Amino acid sequence: MTARLHVDLAALAANITRVRATVGPAELMLVVKDDAYGHGLEPVVRRAAASGVRWFGAFDVRTGTAVRAAAGDDARIFAWIAASRADLDAALAGRLDLGVGDAELLEELADAARERGVTALVHLKIDTGLHRNGVRPENWPTFVGRAAELEAEGVIEVVGVWSHIAEASDAEDDQARVLFETALGQASAAGLRPVLRHLAASAASFARPEFRYDLVRVGAFCYGIRSAGGPPAEELGLVPVARLEADVVQVTRDEVRVGLGALDGLPSSLQGRAFVGTPAGARSLRSIGDRESVVAGWPGATATDIVTFFGPGRRGEQATTDLAELIGTIGEEIAVRISPLVPRHYDGD
Ligand SMILES: *Cc1c(COP(=O)(O)O)cnc(C)c1O
Numbered sequence: 001m002t003a004r005l006h007v008d009l010a011a012l013a014a015n016i017t018r019v020r021a022t023v024g025p026a027e028l029m030l031v032v033k034d035d036a037y038g039h040g041l042e043p044v045v046r047r048a049a050a051s052g053v054r055w056f057g058a059f060d061v062r063t064g065t066a067v068r069a070a071a072g073d074d075a076r077i078f079a080w081i082a083a084s085r086a087d088l089d090a091a092l093a094g095r096l097d098l099g100v101g102d103a104e105l106l107e108e109l110a111d112a113a114r115e116r117g118v119t120a121l122v123h124l125k126i127d128t129g130l131h132r133n134g135v136r137p138e139n140w141p142t143f144v145g146r147a148a149e150l151e152a153e154g155v156i157e158v159v160g161v162w163s164h165i166a167e168a169s170d171a172e173d174d175q176a177r178v179l180f181e182t183a184l185g186q187a188s189a190a191g192l193r194p195v196l197r198h199l200a201a202s203a204a205s206f207a208r209p210e211f212r213y214d215l216v217r218v219g220a221f222c223y224g225i226r227s228a229g230g231p232p233a234e235e236l237g238l239v240p241v242a243r244l245e246a247d248v249v250q251v252t253r254d255e256v257r258v259g260l261g262a263l264d265g266l267p268s269s270l271q272g273r274a275f276v277g278t279p280a281g282a283r284s285l286r287s288i289g290d291r292e293s294v295v296a297g298w299p300g301a302t303a304t305d306i307v308t309f310f311g312p313g314r315r316g317e318q319a320t321t322d323l324a325e326l327i328g329t330i331g332e333e334i335a336v337r338i339s340p341l342v343p344r345h346y347d348g349d
Contacts, residue, residue, distance in 0.1 A: 002259030003246035003342050006311075007039045009047040010348030011241045015222045016051050018237045023205050026212035029078060029198070031219030032067060033059035038335040039223060039242055040344045045070040047349065048222075057217045061087040064096040078123065078217075080133075088112040092120060097159055101125030101134040103143055106150070113155040122147070123160030123196065126183035128176035130164055140183050144190040151192065160196035160215070161187050167203040167227070177211065203227045206236060224312075225331040226321045233319060240319055242335055243311030244342075246293075248304070254297045256283075258307045261291040265338040266309065269327045277308035277315030285309075310334065 020028050030053050036044035041063070045056060049071045056077045058064035064079035071077070080099030082088055088109050091098050100106050100122050113120040124147055127134030135143045150156045161184055165176045180199055187194060197213035205216035220226070224240035226233045233240065246260035256278075262268040268288045275282040280298035287294045295307055308317040321331030 002249060003244070003264055004345050005038070005338055005342055006243040006245065006345050006347060007043065008239075008241050008243070008348045009043060009346055011224060011239045011312075012039075012044060012047055012222065013051045013348075015224050015238050015241065016048060016053060019205070019216075019218055019221055022237075023212050023216045023218075026205075027055060027215045028053060028222075029055035029057045029215055029217045030222055031057035031059075031201070031217050033057065033063060033219065034332075034336045035340070037219055037223050037225070037332055038338050040346075041066055042070045043344075043346050043349070049075060055215065057219070058096070061091045061094075061096065065090055065094045068094045068096070080123075080125070082109075085112065089116075092116055092118055095121070097121040097123060099123045099125050099162060101127065103135065103139070103146065106143070106147065106156075110150045110153075110155045119154060120156045121159050122156045123162050123198075124158060124187065124192075124194070126161065126163050126180060128163040128165060128179040128183075128199075129172065130166060130176075132164065134163060137179055137183065141186050141190070144183075144187045144192055147187075148191045158187075158192045158194050160198060161192075161194045162196075162198040164201070165199060165204065165211075167201060170208075173204060173208070173211070203230060220330075220332050223332075223335065224319075225335065226319070228321055228325055228330045230321075233321075240310070240312045242320070243317075244309040244338060245306050245311070246309065247306060248301065249292060251297065251301045251303060255286065256295045256297050256301050256305070256307070258293050258295055259291065260307075260309060260342075261289045261293055263290045263339070264342050266293065267323075267327055267329075267334070267337065270323060273326045274309075274323055275316060275318055277311065277313070277317030279305055279315070282316030283307075 058079045060081040078097045125134040198215040200211040202221040204211040250257040271288040274285040283296040320334040
């Protein structure tokens with residue numbers, strides 16, 4: 001293996017500080033789904049917890065359980081995908097906060113909590129237009145009414161009300177927020193007093209103060225990944241945390257072969273489009289094979305040189321979102337695709 005992903009934990013901590021300063025007094029929930037966006041769950045969670053992050057967004061219960069092991073007893077861990085009764089039991093055992101956007105799931109969770117003699121920590125999800133699990137506005141009043149009964153019984157505690165928005169257009173997000181506000185009013189009318197209202201992810205948490213409420217769920221910006229089509233990372237005060245690099249394996253007349261390819265998670269559609277960082281600055285990424293890529297050469301290239309595929313740009317390489325924009329995707333996708341077999345190296349700890 002001649003490639004590795006360097007993860008700069010000091011940069012992660014700096015981004016976390018920057019995000020908290022921007023969104024405060026709203027609290028930061030660090031989203032760590034997809035192995036912390038490919039950066040490695042455990043080191044990321046440990047460093048974030050040491051930096052004072054209290055809330056983690058885990059996606060599923062399995063990830064939530066792994067976060068509990070890494071972050072310790074004091075962390076609050078939010079998971080919003082529970083697929084089975086076994087998941088609900090694991091969530092209760094791990095004292096996870098669960099996102100619930102389905103009336104049937106709420107009953108199952110209440111049953112599981114009743115049997116264990118515990119109180120489930122619940123964040124009720126309203127569907128504000130994305131149509132990814134969430135209770136439709138027309139069913140919401142009944143749903144929150146039932147939640148209030150279960151809370152009175154002591155089997156659940158409604159900690160939060162939340163939703164997820166597209167962050168693709170301000171107009172659509174505004175419409176979603178109107179639905180969210182209505183849902184909050186109805187929850188209150190049902191007698192619920194959720195202390196955590198949460199709606200925003202990275203983009204809205206910076207650009208739209210009225211979307212911050214009590215808690216923001218931020219992944220991308222904490223890893224220094226800007227939004228596609230959004231302001232540059234420097235302008236946001238963020239630095240890329242990950243740097244993907246590989247060794248030169250062969251130098252020919254005007255080309256250099258490098259030990260990273262499509263099977264390592266480099267999208268082959270980047271060939272002929274992207275620039276990589278070299279000791280001589282930016283060079284064109286000419287082609288991408290299974291395990292190797294070909295880069296335009298530079299004077300004096302040797303087999304001890306290193307090529308950077310994405311990172312903070314110090315050697316001419318592009319950022320993940322720059323690469324993503326070349327092929328119509330988002331920066332997170334570039335980071336998450338890097339094979340787990342590419343070793344992660346941690347600095348700045
Ligand atoms: C992934 C995700 C986030 C974080 O989104 P970013 O744009 O990476 O900050 C927040 N909330 C939910 C529900 C998510 O799935």
